[in-house]
Amino acid sequence: MQGNGASPSNDMPEFDYIIVGAGSAGCVLANRLSADGRHSVLLLEAGPKDTNIWIHVPIGYAKLFKEKSVNWMYQTEPEPGLGGRQVFQPRGKVLGGSSSINGLLYVRGQHEDYDRWRQRGNVGWGYDDVLPYFKRAENQVRGGDAYHGAGGPLHVSDWRHHDPLSEAFVKAAVETGIPFNPDFNGASQEGAGFFQTTTRRGRRASSAFSYLRPARTRPNLHIETGALAQRLLFEGRRVRAVEYRQNGRLRTARARKEILVSSGAYNSPQLLQLSGVGPAELLKSHGIDVVLDAPGVGNDLQDHLQVRIVMKCPQPVTLNDVVRHPVRKAMAGLQYAALRKGPLTIAAGTSGAFFKTNPRLASPDIQIHFIPFSTDKMGEKLHPFSAFSASVCQLRPESRGSLKIKSADASVPPAIRINYLATETDRAAFIDGMRILRKILAAPALKPYCTEEVYPGANITSDEGLLDFCRKTGSTVYHPTSTCRMGSDPLAVVDQRLKVRGIEGLRVVDASVMPDLMSGNTNAPTIMIAEKASDMILEDAR
């Protein structure tokens, strides 16, 4: 093999398809491509099997936040818009990828997101085009309807822990004029209500659980864990093989038909750059032979930022109270063990709201995640007093960043720059969003549960003060996308069939292909993308 200087090997195993990364998208592909038994599939995953018990308990997401055995634990470079702070970026490194460590919320985004993707020239990606794939993936506990599927691999369930605070939040939002919405994934996203989660009877439904488990004993599906892809190998501009490191040994596997990169929004562009597909100057500066000068690889990185308000509560009804009380804590454990209910089923939000900061907008630009506990930073100890949190997340940031390798070595983390709060629209959305959230927190239904605003503090009311608070405390909602963006302009990396433009036999299938960040949580949309990709790949194999 030539191109990037790979040497051929005689004992190289061959597969029809090689999938790099067993995350939200990779597990879907592994299942769908191996389903009819005609194609052999190799699934490579850098992390281990999903045996850590906290993966399967919803609240365990807080425990895995900084658990390096299953987490890449990236950091951004210093962020200019956040006063030079680095922002911690957890990503799943385990079967199921980030769907094994995420906050479990099932939020697809707005119809308008997909129609915007279509409007940007991406034929086949409008809302009407993608809805059948959301439905095909879904096993909705409420049953199927015009917007929902029943009988798919991905279990979507209602909330199993009814606490008075989360209910009061929804009532309070309605009191401020936000309509009640029983289904954020139905006709319209706007309103206040309760999140659904990717869980089955109180246990996490990751894409490994939903898609890989039913497929793993198929003779034509080969799964390798602890296998870190180092680079792709080319003959000219046709990809032929993957070189990966496993148990200290360098191995190579060859693909007869295609290689599908599903390594996530950080690792997919990293792998392309390491393989010689990326901005030529960057690759040359690391001594990498250029296969294709593709300046868009790693470009256009977007992420959701969130800023939390923490409120002290005069009643012992928060999760902080359960955790610091040994008997209540033990009862919560027993309740979960016996019934799979109670505080251990809490995900990254119980209730929430989607609203517009400006009536001229066509659809909500803010998402609120309400959660009946509080902490200084996610993944750290809960406060030793009764308190809860609600975060403001801007749904469609204008700010764009980049991802660039820092070394030709795959084990060296890339430079991640998100450029949070880089535009006036983004800064204004947070200031207005926090003001609207404060109105909700002051509404009658929440009055009995609020004493003192711990963060940012009631004395901070000016635009400058609120923005300063955002800069000092804002953190990610863990939704990086668009680093291998779909499109047909010169900076687009993949076309509408997710094929890497200018390269043969290579697709990217994961959150990195989103043309821009959609207005919701990114797991369900990534699974939808992989469902649609699997049809396109099988069509092209005929």
Ligand SMILES: Cc1cc2nc3c(=O)[nH]c(=O)nc-3n(C[C@H](O)[C@H](O)[C@H](O)COP(=O)(O)OP(=O)(O)OC[C@H]3O[C@@H](n4cnc5c(N)ncnc54)[C@H](O)[C@@H]3O)c2cc1C
């Ligand atoms: C803490 C956290 C909370 C979140 N909360 C939510 C939520 O509540 N709701 C929601 O919808 N979304 C949430 N998300 C986001 C969502 O989970 C992700 O957007 C989604 O899982 C991305 O899927 P993916 O397939 O693109 O990447 P991933 O699922 O991250 O999969 C990539 C896989 O590739 C593997 N890999 C990477 N590089 C290599 C390599 N070189 N060789 C081999 N394997 C490799 C990784 O180990 C990983 O398993 C959260 C994410 C995190 C991290």
